[in-house]
Amino acid sequence: MQRQLARQIYYDMVLARLFEQAAAEQYAQGRIAGFLHLYPGEEAVAVGTLRAADTGDYVVSTYREHVHALVWGITPEAVMAELFGKATGCSGGYGGSMHLFDAQRRFLGGYAIVGETFPVAIGVGYWLRLTEAPDAVLCYFGDGAANQGTFHESLNMAALWKLPVLFVCENNHYQIGTEIHRHTAVPEIHRHGTAYGIPGRRVDGMDVVAVYEATRMALEHVRAGNGPYLLECETYRYRGHSMADPGAYRSALEVAELRARDPIDGFRERVRREGWLEQAELEQAESEARAAVEAAVKFAEESLEPTNLEQDVYVQPLDLYDGAKA
Numbered sequence: 001m002q003r004q005l006a007r008q009i010y011y012d013m014v015l016a017r018l019f020e021q022a023a024a025e026q027y028a029q030g031r032i033a034g035f036l037h038l039y040p041g042e043e044a045v046a047v048g049t050l051r052a053a054d055t056g057d058y059v060v061s062t063y064r065e066h067v068h069a070l071v072w073g074i075t076p077e078a079v080m081a082e083l084f085g086k087a088t089g090c091s092g093g094y095g096g097s098m099h100l101f102d103a104q105r106r107f108l109g110g111y112a113i114v115g116e117t118f119p120v121a122i123g124v125g126y127w128l129r130l131t132e133a134p135d136a137v138l139c140y141f142g143d144g145a146a147n148q149g150t151f152h153e154s155l156n157m158a159a160l161w162k163l164p165v166l167f168v169c170e171n172n173h174y175q176i177g178t179e180i181h182r183h184t185a186v187p188e189i190h191r192h193g194t195a196y197g198i199p200g201r202r203v204d205g206m207d208v209v210a211v212y213e214a215t216r217m218a219l220e221h222v223r224a225g226n227g228p229y230l231l232e233c234e235t236y237r238y239r240g241h242s243m244a245d246p247g248a249y250r251s252a253l254e255v256a257e258l259r260a261r262d263p264i265d266g267f268r269e270r271v272r273r274e275g276w277l278e279q280a281e282l283e284q285a286e287s288e289a290r291a292a293v294e295a296a297v298k299f300a301e302e303s304l305e306p307t308n309l310e311q312d313v314y315v316q317p318l319d320l321y322d323g324a325k326a
């Protein structure tokens, strides 16, 4: 792996872990309201897939999307301010944790409804196909979302129209408190694509290099005009489903076993073994990430709340009313 890429990946994963820890602390202090779904343990999935994508690609993610937004270039300040509900947030403070958005960067959400990402992704994919654009869509979803009707309907249409969509399953084995073998008849999520002629594979989602390489191959397939691909990343979340969930349905032993396969520790060991980076470079990346998170919290604290709550809620309501009368 190239030095520059190894450094970027390490920085991304450390930033992701520290950002989410800071978000949990700020939530506990009452500065973040509503639901907050955190990503520790799953970092290799967002980082490995998005660092393998091109900057012109589109990203559609779920409510567990802070890290996708950060890797895709939304600044830690703009993400943290959005969690705080401040006007300087990437959605103007109107969206919050589950609705991060940046159209200019082609980051199209942040969706709270399970299975909502699929129709949005195939809409963009359809447009890319019509305009013969070279870009792809990365569509993230959890293992639980594979049971939704939108998943099957969208897979069918994406295959039928050969849309350039990479479906990325973040299989963390739980749908809130329900373990995967209790919520789906076929727990190998990538196999769900076979009914629609969509190729796919499962990859170790705790291994960022494996995720990166699998994504490169998958995106090559998608960009060559072959239609969609379904990449299933097996991963694990260390915390409960959201800050409201203590996660008592899992044994301490299960969590400890998965923590022993931590994606950041694993990558750091690999970097040392392969000689990709020096110890000083790792430490430098860590302190830069720490400083970025501290600055983000300060920025969010000092920012102002939005003043006009009606802004962007209605599209010229009077015009619509007049149109209806006519």
Ligand SMILES: Cc1ncc(C[n+]2csc(CCOP(=O)(O)OP(=O)(O)O)c2C)c(N)n1
Pocket (backbone or CB within 6 Å): 064, 112, 113, 114, 115, 141, 142, 143, 144, 145, 146, 170, 172, 174, 175, 176, 241
């Ligand atoms: C249509 C719909 N049904 C139910 C919910 C409530 N809900 C929120 S998250 C969630 C679990 C989803 O699990 P999964 O897709 O595996 O994602 P994870 O949280 O594990 O990342 C449920 C059922 C919802 N938001 N939308």
Ligand SMILES: [Mg+2]
Pocket (backbone or CB within 6 Å): 142, 143, 144, 170, 171, 172, 173, 174, 175, 176
């Ligand atoms: Mg899940």
